[in-house]
Amino acid sequence: MQNRTDTTRTIGEHGIPEPTLRRLPAYCQVLRRLAGRGLKQVSCTRIGRELGFDPTQVRKDLALAGAVGRPKVGYCTEELYRTLENFLGWNNVEEAVLVGVGHLGTALLGYTPFDRYGVRIVAAFDSDPEKLGPHAHGVQVFPQTRLPELLRRMKLRIGILTVPAEAAQSVCDLMTANGVIAIWNFAPIALSVPANVIVQNEDLFATLGVLSSKLAAALRTGS
Amino acid sequence: MQNRTDTTRTIGEHGIPEPTLRRLPAYCQVLRRLAGRGLKQVSCTRIGRELGFDPTQVRKDLALAGAVGRPKVGYCTEELYRTLENFLGWNNVEEAVLVGVGHLGTALLGYTPFDRYGVRIVAAFDSDPEKLGPHAHGVQVFPQTRLPELLRRMKLRIGILTVPAEAAQSVCDLMTANGVIAIWNFAPIALSVPANVIVQNEDLFATLGVLSSKLAAALRTGS
DNA sequence: AGTTTCTCGATAGATTTTTCTCGATAATGG
DNA sequence: CCATTATCGAGAAAAATCTATCGAGAAACT
Ligand SMILES: NC(=O)c1ccc[n+]([C@@H]2O[C@H](COP(=O)([O-])OP(=O)(O)OC[C@H]3O[C@@H](n4cnc5c(N)ncnc54)[C@H](O)[C@@H]3O)[C@@H](O)[C@H]2O)c1
Ligand SMILES: NC(=O)c1ccc[n+]([C@@H]2O[C@H](COP(=O)([O-])OP(=O)(O)OC[C@H]3O[C@@H](n4cnc5c(N)ncnc54)[C@H](O)[C@@H]3O)[C@@H](O)[C@H]2O)c1
Numbered sequence: 001m002q003n004r005t006d007t008t009r010t011i012g013e014h015g016i017p018e019p020t021l022r023r024l025p026a027y028c029q030v031l032r033r034l035a036g037r038g039l040k041q042v043s044c045t046r047i048g049r050e051l052g053f054d055p056t057q058v059r060k061d062l063a064l065a066g067a068v069g070r071p072k073v074g075y076c077t078e079e080l081y082r083t084l085e086n087f088l089g090w091n092n093v094e095e096a097v098l099v100g101v102g103h104l105g106t107a108l109l110g111y112t113p114f115d116r117y118g119v120r121i122v123a124a125f126d127s128d129p130e131k132l133g134p135h136a137h138g139v140q141v142f143p144q145t146r147l148p149e150l151l152r153r154m155k156l157r158i159g160i161l162t163v164p165a166e167a168a169q170s171v172c173d174l175m176t177a178n179g180v181i182a183i184w185n186f187a188p189i190a191l192s193v194p195a196n197v198i199v200q201n202e203d204l205f206a207t208l209g210v211l212s213s214k215l216a217a218a219l220r221t222g223s
Numbered sequence: 224m225q226n227r228t229d230t231t232r233t234i235g236e237h238g239i240p241e242p243t244l245r246r247l248p249a250y251c252q253v254l255r256r257l258a259g260r261g262l263k264q265v266s267c268t269r270i271g272r273e274l275g276f277d278p279t280q281v282r283k284d285l286a287l288a289g290a291v292g293r294p295k296v297g298y299c300t301e302e303l304y305r306t307l308e309n310f311l312g313w314n315n316v317e318e319a320v321l322v323g324v325g326h327l328g329t330a331l332l333g334y335t336p337f338d339r340y341g342v343r344i345v346a347a348f349d350s351d352p353e354k355l356g357p358h359a360h361g362v363q364v365f366p367q368t369r370l371p372e373l374l375r376r377m378k379l380r381i382g383i384l385t386v387p388a389e390a391a392q393s394v395c396d397l398m399t400a401n402g403v404i405a406i407w408n409f410a411p412i413a414l415s416v417p418a419n420v421i422v423q424n425e426d427l428f429a430t431l432g433v434l435s436s437k438l439a440a441a442l443r444t445g446s
Numbered sequence: 447a448g449t450t451t452c453t454c455g456a457t458a459g460a461t462t463t464t465t466c467t468c469g470a471t472a473a474t475g476g
Numbered sequence: 477c478c479a480t481t482a483t484c485g486a487g488a489a490a491a492a493t494c495t496a497t498c499g500a501g502a503a504a505c506t
Binding site: 018051157207222 | 438
């Protein structure tokens with residue numbers, strides 16, 4: 001089909017389709033569950049049924065992540081899980097910083113099984129003096145003013161951003177200026193960052209938008 | 224291209240591509256911001272620049288949502304905003320129920336500007352007696368046992384699910400059995416529901432997976 | 447042992463989504 | 477008034493993604 005001079009451009013280093021990438025965590029969860037039930041072998045058909053995905057798609061996704069299976073048998077549950085975990089970078093946990101200990105930030109700080117997902121929050125910051133002090137799981141909340149100093153000292157590379165939208169860009173700048181190269185952004189705003197920095201927006205309202213527009217459509221049609 | 228007997232099947236009633244649907248809320252946010260600055264007219268180029276999207280894509284998205292603009296001028300900011308809001312169903316706010324007043328549920332209950340996004344949480348439920356009573360914004364937390372009764376009485380159609388994964392399916396069943404037809408699910412598990420029920424999963428770990436695998440790839444390559 | 451059945455892996459086909467190109471239109475500035 | 481420029485709208489092309497098909501291997505059953 002496409003015989004330009006240089007195909008295989010996109011598949012440079014981590015050139016996995018993003019939709020695939022977004023499905024991998026779901027596979028991990030299913031595998032953990034099935035492994036917990038003592039299932040040694042697992043097939044794409046099975047995984048697909050659990051998640052409502054097409055088996056062929058599952059197979060393709062797993063292949064892209066580097067998994068290999070055997071005909072009739074499927075994949076070894078444990079091995080497949082480790083392959084995915086390794087691919088996602090979840091086997092060696094990265095330490096992370098969280099800025100903005102409000103409603104959402106507190107919820108994230110309180111979420112225990114985060115290190116299962118490759119991230120451990122080791123420090124938090126807030127500009128509000130009332131938020132300071134030790135928090136859940138012994139994570140300390142520091143005053144925002146100490147962010148540059150501590151960030152440099154601790155060499156944290158992942159930043160979680162849960163401040164109001166107005167403050168997001170300036171906090172983001174502060175993070176990137178002090179060594180953060182990957183940002184998980186919960187503020188509903190597009191951040192502008194240096195070229196080498198990775199930003200992933202957790203856009204809750206995108207999901208809500210899909211939900212409510214589908215609902216609106218269903219109500220128009222249905223009754 | 225496709226001259227089957229019945230084309231225009233997919234474009235039945237709400238046949239907008241889902242990626243488009245997911246971008247619409249972002250356009251709303253930008254428009255709100257720009258309108259706040261007194262901007263009467265706005266172009267796709269401008270919106271695209273704010274969000275890092277391709278202008279053509281913005282134009283196509285807006286067209287799909289039913290917006291019309293004028294050459295050289297662009298769109299009327301206010302009118303465009305209302306068009307999108309109307310398309311998303313965010314102009315008439317739906318009342319919603321939240322089940323699971325834990326870390327995440329509390330954060331959502333505490334989020335003031337939800338009604339700007341078409342949803343108002345009017346009741347919450349939890350199986351833990353300690354969580355009962357009045358909560359932020361006067362939302363009452365009821366015991367889980369009263370869910371069927373109150374759900375039927377209040378005729379709520381949107382359910383927000385923030386219970387642990389193990390409990391998610393049973394709570395979901397309870398919701399759908401009592402009139403809920405749209406579920407915003409935060410539990411990391413695939414729900415099975417009757418055919419007419421809409422489920423949107425807010426899969427936080429999908430985003431985190433993309434982030435960490437990109438970071439892992441960058442670290443492998445870069446340094 | 448032979449047959450059946452289930453599954454992976456690869457390839458090709460279909461569909462969806464994004465990007466590009468073009469002409470028409472309206473404001474702006476000489 | 478006319479050239480210029482910015483913009484929408486529509487349609488085509490390109491790219492990405494998803495789905496279907498087929499062959500071969502491995503286990504289970506007869
Ligand atoms: N709570 C939710 O359910 C929810 C849902 C969707 C999106 N969000 C988004 O998440 C972000 C946080 O929401 P929230 O409800 O937790 O808000 P919040 O107001 O409860 O918390 C924000 C926190 O950030 C702190 N902060 C403000 N400016 C700061 C600065 N410059 N440096 C450091 N800390 C600063 C505040 O002191 C506060 O503790 C917002 O952008 C919001 O739009 C929240
Ligand atoms: N907190 C986070 O940052 C976070 C992040 C990602 C995903 N999640 C997911 O969101 C969900 C909630 O997380 P959380 O941290 O708020 O958990 P949590 O344990 O703090 O809260 C769960 C709440 O649900 C209630 N509950 C349990 N079973 C119930 C039942 N059958 N009926 C009614 N209520 C019941 C509990 O009493 C508790 O109040 C989980 O599925 C979790 O995996 C949370």
